[in-house]
Amino acid sequence: MKPGETTLRSRHLDEIAEALPQRASALSQIFLTRSTMSVSRTEAGVLRRLEEGPRRISELAGEEQVTQPAITLLVNRLEDRGWVQRSADPSDGRAVLVSLTGAGADALHRLRAEYRALLHEEMATLQDGEVETLAEAVQILDRLIAQLSDRPR
Amino acid sequence: MKPGETTLRSRHLDEIAEALPQRASALSQIFLTRSTMSVSRTEAGVLRRLEEGPRRISELAGEEQVTQPAITLLVNRLEDRGWVQRSADPSDGRAVLVSLTGAGADALHRLRAEYRALLHEEMATLQDGEVETLAEAVQILDRLIAQLSDRPR
DNA sequence: CGGCGTTGCATTAGCCTCTAATGTAATCCC
């Protein structure tokens, strides 16, 4: 291993560890603030999960890193808006299956469209190489997030 | 302009616009959840701003995208913890200058150290090329965030 | 099959942080 490369990697690691939390927070806040739909971060996360299929209350709580009562209340809110529905789990009388309604899928698409519009506008100024770098970075972040989420705590 | 490149760029733009909000939210939540220090996202942002120098209440409100009363309350909390201090602005009797104390700088360093530890652990599994891509992506995100923040609304 | 610990969700009370509306004092400008 060449010394020069090691130093470069180490410097980049520090830079990333320093900057990534801040950038992630800033971006997250920008998206939440600019959206005309009033959807909280956890609500958006739940809608995305439900797009993959029905989930139990406690499953959602685990996936979104909040407590089970928080999901119960959140599902109540989404149910009031007609975006999700509760149904009985045939295999377990205690459990509840939450699933996305058609209106919920529409809402999710509208939310995505807003984010897309917001980003496309700014990304028009990016060069091709930069776009490609960002695309690769998203993939890497994806794995990073998966690893961090699998951590015991 | 070659058609192939245009298609590639367009595909990547869609991919980024789709994934970036989600990844940013997920990362932001992970950092906030895993930190042992109870510091809200806005509090962390304010501490980082103050590291660059004293700010007025309303300046902080503009930079952190929250209302002025929210910053007044937030500065009260940080003041109670001994992390910031208020002082009079010599050039304007109405204004208040908020500045970081030594304890505040320490707290910020501890917070950064936690994030660093959390990320370094996982990033050990990344390849050199991936680290470099992430480092470049952070720079690009930085410009993107700056552009988005400068938007009227 | 009967009883008991466990599991899954709902409910309640309370906290934290934000916004909106308003108040107060200092400043600017004609």
Place this chain on the structure above:
DNA sequence: GGGATTACATTAGAGGCTAATGCAACGCCG
């Protein structure tokens, strides 16, 4: 100098979360 403006504080209220608790269904072991 006086009215409009600016900078911050205060208050009331809402949203979203946690912790503690309750209740019903499940599963297992004797």
